Amino acid sequence: MASRDDIVKCQPSGLGLLGGRGDFAHIETIGAGAQPTYLYTSPYAGDADFSPLETRRAESGPIDHVSLADLLRNAFVYPPHTIYRDVKNLATGFALQQDMGNELRFHFAYQSASAASRPASNAVSDEALLHTYHQLLTRAVQQCTADIKAPWLLQSGGKDSTSLAIAIADVRPDTTCVTYLGGKEENEVESARFVARRLGLRHEGLVCDPARAYDRYLAMAPRMPLLTADFATLSYADLATEIGHRQGDGIIDALGVDPYFGVPLHLKDHLLRVLARSARIPGALLKHPLVGRSFKLCFALGTLQMTAFERYFPGSRFSDGEVDDMFGWNISTHSRKRMEAFHGDIEAAQSAEAVRRMVLVVLEAAGMAKGMYTAKAAGLRLAYPYCDKQFCEWIFNGVPDDRLIGPGGLNKVLMRRYIAQHFQQLPYVQSKGSFRFDVQGLARQRFEQVHAFAVQLRGLLPGAPKWLEDHRHCLGNKFFASKFCLLAVTLPWLSSRLGNATSMVESHA
Incomplete structure (x- = not known):
């Protein structure tokens, strides 16, 4: 050391x-x-x-x-x-x-244009492809869970976790599936429970309690090696703590395969790209009563202030103007410059879909990092079977194009057919939802606590207390509550390192 x-x-x-x-x-x-x-x-x-x-x-x-x-x-x-x-x-x-x-x-080399060796559609049968898919995925599960005695699968009820549950049932039937119910928008819990029980796996559910989840995050924040503020960080902290309490020693996460299957864009995605104009909009407009009560209108105005690349990132976040006000100087320009690291690949991308693959790779710093940091803090092992190199290489190079993305932008065609071998119809075909977090509930229950963190760290973010005070009446809108959540996650981690000693921070002003 x-x-x-x-x-x-x-x-x-x-x-x-x-x-x-x-x-x-x-x-x-x-x-x-x-x-x-x-x-x-x-x-x-x-x-x-x-x-x-x-x-x-x-x-x-x-x-x-x-x-x-x-x-x-x-x-x-x-x-x-x-x-x-x-x-x-x-x-x-x-x-x-x-x-x-x-x-x-x-440089991310796994773009469709570089996969010239993929077999033609009629060169390989579905039967052969599905056999190899199962063989490689079960092998990946065995290898990455070999040192986990009591694994828990984060089971959303969607395609990725359903496909993974099928493989897990073959080689790790001792796995417990857990689904997190975070809000009224969710509709995949029924699918997750049905899949687990049909496969003979134990299933548990955890209903989001914002106060409980936040307490659990605060307890583990000092042990988290680095900081991310992915919108499911609090959900993950809640689940990791629960898994530990129930004698689990490892988490299986179904992330990682999207960049290899591909990520087709739909009309909404294209419209959001067009709407992202890097505009500057007065904050007072968003707080106007006719605007501030509408999530969709606020989301559209927020999108106008983003770049097209950054609009691919999920959630409602602080605008450049808000961030500059919190710091007291024009720091957002320096943050935007960090996109230059990806400029070469963006320029070389042959389609919007190719750019989106790259975005998914960049988003490891959010989605996968939250799992890595949280599992480390909770003393749990973490397994990503879909990140097995042999499995990914085969998906990218060995599966015909029409089994990756189908007509009309149907994603993960081979995965869907793999699931269909076991389940003819599942409720997950409606809309995504599981593992969300009740950000409005968090704002209602923990405003004063987060405000106290902001006051403590005003030497680092002098404008944070004022933003909270000015927007307290807006936090029933998920658009503003999501921003509150960013502060709720970020500030206590910083406090655990700095306390009142904000003189330790490096100044770029």
């Missing part, structure tokens, strides 16, 4: 395009300030190692202001950056260019 005055520099050999860690052939300790700490967190390369950050529990490194702006603007820190100025995150697609002074470069 590095000492207080040292950091660990890892120089892996054979770093592939997946952003994996390769072979840790050379690990040396060097003087502080000479090089950053590199973390290798691609879920396609195995378990992330956060041990170089252990010493930061006792002494925080400098908090990066631009990374904090990233969190407020997009709910995650743009990779390869982290909330710490001197810690870099080599997520999927990033590699160290050692011949260029360890410059970090992004």
